[in-house]
Amino acid sequence: MRATLIYGAGDIRVEDVPDAGLVEPTDALVRITRACICGSDLWPYQQREPTGPGERIGHEFLGVVDEVGSQVSGFRPGDVVVAPFLISDGTCEFCREGLTSSCRHGGMWGGAGDGGQGEAARVPLADGTLVRLPVEPDDERMPSLLTLSDVFATGHHAAVSAGVGPGSTVTVIGDGAVGLSAVLAAARLGAEQIVLMGRHPARTDLGREFGADEVVTERGDDGAARVRDLTGGDGTSAVLECVGTEQALEMALGAVRAGGAVSRVGLPQYEKGRLDVAHVFFRNVSLGGGVAPSRAYIPELLPDVLAGRVEPGRVFDRTIGLDEVPDGYRAMNDREALKVLITP
Structure with a gap:
């Protein structure tokens, strides 16, 4: 599969990487249909020291569930889902308090794990992380629904x-x-x-x-x-x-x-x-x-997005394919684009 990697400041590449797949029984495999570049992605784009192997990058995406692990009970193949920008189990005391950004067993996208700017991603702790969207994969509200993963939240x-x-x-x-x-x-x-x-x-x-x-x-x-x-x-x-x-x-x-x-x-x-x-x-x-507990906010924000009462997806002013991601970073860094939407 194809995915975005960062090798150092200004060095973003889209390359072939091993296919995403299930590792733990609590995982889900999501085929990514929309992703984007975050303003926070520009900090490593500007400052990151060069590394040997590239690392995965990207933390805002939504898509369709292709496969679920044996212990995943809340999702099934074909579900349209949004992935918050942080992984959370939904069961620890912080998650129960609504502070999913401090989940004891959670984590971040990118680095050694799967990133959001690619064709697919393995989602750990799927039941606690993902949110099902009651829409079809080609729904016109997808840009606004994608903002629930991070920027609007x-x-x-x-x-x-x-x-x-x-x-x-x-x-x-x-x-x-x-x-x-x-x-x-x-x-x-x-x-x-x-x-x-x-x-x-x-x-x-x-x-x-x-x-x-x-x-x-x-x-x-x-x-x-x-x-x-x-x-x-x-x-x-x-x-x-x-x-x-x-x-x-x-x-x-x-x-x-x-x-x-x-x-x-x-x-x-x-x-x-x-x-x-x-x-x-x-x-x-x-x-x-501080860091937004976006998973906790999505149930509150989702109805207004679905009803069209708010349209946060209007922040996207450029849409690109996956292979164009390096130029998307350049455009945002040079302020030629406000926020770039990726359609793998």
């Missing part, structure tokens, strides 16, 4: 972690796919005012369609000051940091009002932040966020 996590609800004022930092998903999630949860911080018009225009009321193009202290100007001088009650840089975190702390919350879902790209602890402490600002 992560945007939702950002909003939930900051306590966004009816009447909230919200700043979203970042006009990438996660940031735009966070705008959509905040609007879905009833936010009263949403400010999007971004400077790419095609993206911020989509952000406005998703629910943003204002767009701030300034960065740093000027950006935070602009948010405060737009919100009566105090800042917003919630700030959703969807980038992962130190500058983004500093802007978040400058844009949040006293007693508010900052939620960080951008993969951190700094080792030691210069966090102004006193500033946070004396203003009673809460810090939250």
Whole structure:
């Protein structure tokens, strides 16, 4: 079978690899029909040290179950399923609490295991990981359903972690796919005012369609000051940091009002932040966020996607075949594409 491997910074290849197959009785074999490139995939694309053998990459996919292990009870061949970006058993105490991202027996896609950017994948702990989709494999809602694996669930996590609800004022930092998903999630949860911080018009225009009321193009202290100007001088009650840089975190702390919350879902790209602890402490600002437990959120988000009340799949602005994946990485890295959809 064909699959995507990363060998080092800028070195993405699509090659023949051993066919995916069942290993454990709790496995399922999924034929991938939709996958995508994540913004977090760009960090190793930009920074990874060269390695000898390539490693599998990709963690967002959906497809059709081809085979199940003897201990899999919840799925059968022919089921259309979405795979969250993390593997979880669904039974440990963290999974029962809804924190599937901290599953004691879970794991990640890629590396030595199967990746999501290929023709098929072995799914460990299938009963706890996969979610059945009540659609046909060629359903027109597939792009939006695919976002449940990561990007829309992560945007939702950002909003939930900051306590966004009816009447909230919200700043979203970042006009990438996660940031735009966070705008959509905040609007879905009833936010009263949403400010999007971004400077790419095609993206911020989509952000406005998703629910943003204002767009701030300034960065740093000027950006935070602009948010405060737009919100009566105090800042917003919630700030959703969807980038992962130190500058983004500093802007978040400058844009949040006293007693508010900052939620960080951008993969951190700094080792030691210069966090102004006193500033946070004396203003009673809460810090939250982290890795989204997407498996726990899918049952809540799925009905709205199926009904068309939200269309998070609009973040995809380019569709490619599997052999074009290296150019898909280049396009996203060069900001020629917002988010790339892969049809193996």
